Amino acid sequence: MGSIALGRYIPLDSVVHKMDPRAKIMAMLIVLIAVFFPSGWIGYAVLFAAASLMILLSKLSVGFIWRAMRPMLIMLVFLLVINALVVHTGPVLFSIGSFSVYLDAVLQTLYIAVRLLLMIMITTCLTATTKPLDMTLGIEDLLKPFEKIHVPAHEIAMLISIALRFIPDLIDETQRIMKAQESRGVDLQEGKLKEKIQAILSLIVPLFVSAFQRAEDLANAMEARGYMPGEPRTRYKVLKMAGRDYILLACALITAVGIGVLAWAV
Amino acid sequence: MPIAFKDVSHVYSAGTPYEYRALDHVDLEIQEGKMTAVVGQTGSGKSTLVQHLNALLLPTEGTVYILDRTIDANKKPKQLKSLRGDVGLVFQFPEYQLFEETVLKDTAFGPKNFGCTVEEAEKRAKQALQLTGIGPEYYERSPLELSGGQKRRVAIAGILAMDPRVLVLDEPTAGLDPAGTASMMKLFRRLNQELHKTVLIVTHDMEQVYRYCDEVIVVHDGKIRHQESSAEFFKDAHLCNEMGVLPPSLIRLEEMMREFGFAVPQGIVTEEQLAQWIAQEVKNHG
Numbered sequence A: 001m002g003s004i005a006l007g008r009y010i011p012l013d014s015v016v017h018k019m020d021p022r023a024k025i026m027a028m029l030i031v032l033i034a035v036f037f038p039s040g041w042i043g044y045a046v047l048f049a050a051a052s053l054m055i056l057l058s059k060l061s062v063g064f065i066w067r068a069m070r071p072m073l074i075m076l077v078f079l080l081v082i083n084a085l086v087v088h089t090g091p092v093l094f095s096i097g098s099f100s101v102y103l104d105a106v107l108q109t110l111y112i113a114v115r116l117l118l119m120i121m122i123t124t125c126l127t128a129t130t131k132p133l134d135m136t137l138g139i140e141d142l143l144k145p146f147e148k149i150h151v152p153a154h155e156i157a158m159l160i161s162i163a164l165r166f167i168p169d170l171i172d173e174t175q176r177i178m179k180a181q182e183s184r185g186v187d188l189q190e191g192k193l194k195e196k197i198q199a200i201l202s203l204i205v206p207l208f209v210s211a212f213q214r215a216e217d218l219a220n221a222m223e224a225r226g227y228m229p230g231e232p233r234t235r236y237k238v239l240k241m242a243g244r245d246y247i248l249l250a251c252a253l254i255t256a257v258g259i260g261v262l263a264w265a266v
Numbered sequence B: 001m002p003i004a005f006k007d008v009s010h011v012y013s014a015g016t017p018y019e020y021r022a023l024d025h026v027d028l029e030i031q032e033g034k035m036t037a038v039v040g041q042t043g044s045g046k047s048t049l050v051q052h053l054n055a056l057l058l059p060t061e062g063t064v065y066i067l068d069r070t071i072d073a074n075k076k077p078k079q080l081k082s083l084r085g086d087v088g089l090v091f092q093f094p095e096y097q098l099f100e101e102t103v104l105k106d107t108a109f110g111p112k113n114f115g116c117t118v119e120e121a122e123k124r125a126k127q128a129l130q131l132t133g134i135g136p137e138y139y140e141r142s143p144l145e146l147s148g149g150q151k152r153r154v155a156i157a158g159i160l161a162m163d164p165r166v167l168v169l170d171e172p173t174a175g176l177d178p179a180g181t182a183s184m185m186k187l188f189r190r191l192n193q194e195l196h197k198t199v200l201i202v203t204h205d206m207e208q209v210y211r212y213c214d215e216v217i218v219v220h221d222g223k224i225r226h227q228e229s230s231a232e233f234f235k236d237a238h239l240c241n242e243m244g245v246l247p248p249s250l251i252r253l254e255e256m257m258r259e260f261g262f263a264v265p266q267g268i269v270t271e272e273q274l275a276q277w278i279a280q281e282v283k284n285h286g
């Protein structure tokens, strides 16, 4: 479980880690939109440079980005195969018997691969540098204006933070139950289909039982301490935008607008 | 062949910022047929240690020898399944592993996995349930409806039904009431003495260790701090004090009497013996 890189918080000491989560979320959204503009290779080069700069500033390693990207590779290979079968435009790259692969098939796959890489780089800049709880505070604040149209901003944020809070616990619990059942002779790797189904049942049932148990305990503990959804609450941690946060937002905006103009001009 | 650890280390999450050396060059021998207690503070590595016994965890360095099998770091282990049938491991809070519709089915799950027919598995399950004090009236109940203590008994029966040669229990009495704890410990002692099973039990309860176990292993910071016979370990209170745990009440009483000037001899290990000695003294000094 220690090898999952995508979406994981990495505790480092960098400027990006210190930035306001609201600024980071907004900047990420703005730049993500820019990725979807058809701005051609120049646009992508600019975005790549911008994302690389952010990663450099957050002191993350290239290896980490690579590990975040790796699960996507299978999907890309699959995509390449499909494109090779379907796309029949552009010059022929090479032929195997009567089957030819066209340049456009490769180009289109590459196009998607680059976009995917950019998206992963940009989201990683946010998720790897922002503590999950800060992230939910940021989301809550950004959703505040929508309370007017009855979006339950606080409840959504609370739901997200509780879910995030329980992910490590549930992973631990899963591993514990797996070990307990393996001690009873469950073989999760091998076995016939019927045995496999039993093995999975022996994991899922206890996992659900304990998840419901936890949820109930937590609900009781929150109520016992006077938590009421919808009531006004004060906050232990108050977010404050600093100069660097405005600079980040400005840079994101400039990049996005620049890319937009480029896409329009092309 | 006894159970042995040779220079065994276990490192969690090696090569990440979360790397942690939970076992640090452990050398250890456990005699077959004994009932051994593993004690130590929370986080000292007890659970990590016992999970090596049925290869749920593999050593990251060193070798574990168990029941004629060798488990080496760097070598892919073989015959894991048969090892798990021979070494029954009861996890901390095992009640969380129950999942079948009925108590009987859940208890028979282990033996079925190890190749028993349904009839054979249910026969063994019934025997195991009887040992742990779960009567036939519970066989068809859902294990999820039982009380906490009963669930624990069913879960332990689920391991006993596999009829392992070595029984390893990780804090089996945590959270049970005193009567439940005592009957559980008596059961383990019976399995050890009557069915000649090697029993290894992780516990914090010195009273139970003193009363029921032959050997004591003290784990501290991933290392073996002491390994001694129970009699030697509880000769006086100093090892318990060193570990920061409360010595058994009988030892405390003897120590207190010595402090007040009574020459309590060594080797008094039961309440009856102490009472007899006191009675004798009172008569002598009439």
Ligand SMILES: Nc1ncnc2c1ncn2[C@@H]1O[C@H](COP(=O)(O)OP(=O)(O)O)[C@@H](O)[C@H]1O
Pocket (backbone or CB within 6 Å): B012, B013, B020, B022, B040, B041, B042, B043, B044, B045, B046, B047, B048, B049
């Ligand atoms: N899966 C794991 N990953 C990382 N560290 C762990 C894991 N399991 C246990 N540890 C750490 O190893 C140490 C020993 O744990 P454990 O063997 O459970 O101790 P004990 O059973 O004596 O309380 C603890 O500090 C614990 O935090």
Ligand SMILES: [Mg+2]
Pocket (backbone or CB within 6 Å): B046, B047, B048, B092, B170
């Ligand atoms: Mg433990």
